[in-house]
Amino acid sequence: MERTEAERVTGREKLAASLYDALARGDREQLASLLHPDFVGRTTAGLPMDLGGTYRGADAMRREFWGGIARHFVARAEPASFHAVDGDSLLVIGTYTGNAKASGGVLHADFQHVLTFDGDRIRGLVQLTDSERWHQALNGSTDEFRTVEYSVTDGVGMLRLNRPKARNAINEAMPPELMEVAQRAAADTTLRALVISGHGPAFTVGGDIGAFADTARDDLPGVLRRMTRSYHTALRLLSEIDTPVIASVHGAVAGGGLGLLYVADVALAAENTKFATGFAALGLSGDGGNSWFLPRLVGLRRASELYFGERVLDAREALDWGLVSEVVPADQLEARTAEVTQRLANGPTRAYGEIRRLLRDSWAAGLPEQLHAETEALARTAATQDTAGAIDAFVHKTRPNFEGR
Incomplete structure (x- = not known):
C-alpha cells in the first residue's frame, strides 16, 4: 500500500535521526545500512584540513570526511529541527558541538544539512556551516560567540546582542548565533526566565546595511535567505520556550530586530527608545515576523502605517500602540528589568x-x-x-x- 506524503516525511525524519545517532556512536554498520551506494556528500568550502568538497560514495564520505573530522575533533552533530523541502529532500538545522583535540578549542558551529533520499536510504547530503568556527576551534579559541553573549545564573538566562559599535546591527554572523542560543534555552530544563537586551547605544537597528552594501548585487538574495532562515528559527524557538521572556530595549529597535521584541512576554523600554520597520526605505518587504506580529499587536491599519508610512514611534507611542508593556526612565531600565525578571523567575x-x-x-x-x-x-x-x-x-x-x- 502506497504511503501518504505525511508518512513519507515522517519516514525521512526517522532516517535522518538514525543518521545522526549512528554518527554520534561511530556505528559503521548502521551508516552502511543508511547510506545509498551512490551517496554523494557536498561539504562547506573553507573547512580546515581541506575537508570542504565533494565526496562520492558512502565509504569516501565516512573515511575521508567524517573520519577526517574525528581525527582532529571530538565533535557531535546535534539536529534541532527537521523541515520538509521540495521533492524528496529534508532540511536539518542543528549545531556541531565539541572540542579540537590538539588545542582544546571550543567548537560551536551551526549547520544546515539538506538530505535527499532514494527509498529507505539517504542518497545525498549538502552541508552548510560556519567554516570560521572550525578554524577558531583548531586555533584554541574558547570564545563561543562573536556577536552575542549568553549566560545562565540561578535559572535566569541573559541574552545580550554584542555589536555595540554597529549599534547591534544584524550581520551574517548574528542569526546563527541567536539560533544556537535559542536552541540551548529551549533544551535547558533549569531555565526559569530569559532576558533579551543589547550592549551599546541601541538595542538593535535591524539589518547591517553596511554589510549589505558590500555584498554583490547577485549574491544579496542568497545572503538574506540564509540569514532569515536561521534568524526566523531562533525567533520561533524563543516564542515557544516554556519560560517567560523579557525584552529590555533602549535607543532603537528597528527592522527585523523588532522580532526579538515580539517574542517577549514582557517588553520594557527606556524613554529614549525609537521603533520603526524601515523596510520600505530600502525597497525591502521585511522579515523578523513583522508581517505576522504587527497586525496582531497593533491592528492592520497601524501595521500598514508602520510599513507604508515609514512611521517612527517614540517609547510612549509604542506603549500606547501595544508594542511594549512599560516605559521607564533610561537610568532605571536595568533595575526595573532585574525586578520583573526576578519576580517571573520565582513564579510557577x-x-x-x-x-x-x-x-x-x-x-x-x-x-x-x-x-x-x-x-x-x-x-x-x-x-x-x-x-x-x-x-x-x-x-x-x-x-x-x-x-x-
Whole structure:
C-alpha cells in the first residue's frame, strides 16, 4: 500500500535521526545500512584540513570526511529541527558541538544539512556551516560567540546582542548565533526566565546595511535567505520556550530586530527608545515576523502605517500602540528589568509555559479548540508540585514557594 506524503516525511525524519545517532556512536554498520551506494556528500568550502568538497560514495564520505573530522575533533552533530523541502529532500538545522583535540578549542558551529533520499536510504547530503568556527576551534579559541553573549545564573538566562559599535546591527554572523542560543534555552530544563537586551547605544537597528552594501548585487538574495532562515528559527524557538521572556530595549529597535521584541512576554523600554520597520526605505518587504506580529499587536491599519508610512514611534507611542508593556526612565531600565525578571523567575514556571502556549496558539485556534486546550493545560498544571504547594499555602495562609516543578 502506497504511503501518504505525511508518512513519507515522517519516514525521512526517522532516517535522518538514525543518521545522526549512528554518527554520534561511530556505528559503521548502521551508516552502511543508511547510506545509498551512490551517496554523494557536498561539504562547506573553507573547512580546515581541506575537508570542504565533494565526496562520492558512502565509504569516501565516512573515511575521508567524517573520519577526517574525528581525527582532529571530538565533535557531535546535534539536529534541532527537521523541515520538509521540495521533492524528496529534508532540511536539518542543528549545531556541531565539541572540542579540537590538539588545542582544546571550543567548537560551536551551526549547520544546515539538506538530505535527499532514494527509498529507505539517504542518497545525498549538502552541508552548510560556519567554516570560521572550525578554524577558531583548531586555533584554541574558547570564545563561543562573536556577536552575542549568553549566560545562565540561578535559572535566569541573559541574552545580550554584542555589536555595540554597529549599534547591534544584524550581520551574517548574528542569526546563527541567536539560533544556537535559542536552541540551548529551549533544551535547558533549569531555565526559569530569559532576558533579551543589547550592549551599546541601541538595542538593535535591524539589518547591517553596511554589510549589505558590500555584498554583490547577485549574491544579496542568497545572503538574506540564509540569514532569515536561521534568524526566523531562533525567533520561533524563543516564542515557544516554556519560560517567560523579557525584552529590555533602549535607543532603537528597528527592522527585523523588532522580532526579538515580539517574542517577549514582557517588553520594557527606556524613554529614549525609537521603533520603526524601515523596510520600505530600502525597497525591502521585511522579515523578523513583522508581517505576522504587527497586525496582531497593533491592528492592520497601524501595521500598514508602520510599513507604508515609514512611521517612527517614540517609547510612549509604542506603549500606547501595544508594542511594549512599560516605559521607564533610561537610568532605571536595568533595575526595573532585574525586578520583573526576578519576580517571573520565582513564579510557577510550568504554568507560565502553558500560558505562553495558550496565548500564542489562540491566534490560530477556534473557540472549541482553545477551550479544549485550556482544559488539557489546566489538568497538566494541576498535577505539578507548584500547584500542590500553592494550594497548601493558600489553605494555611502562607506565601507559596514556586520551584518550577
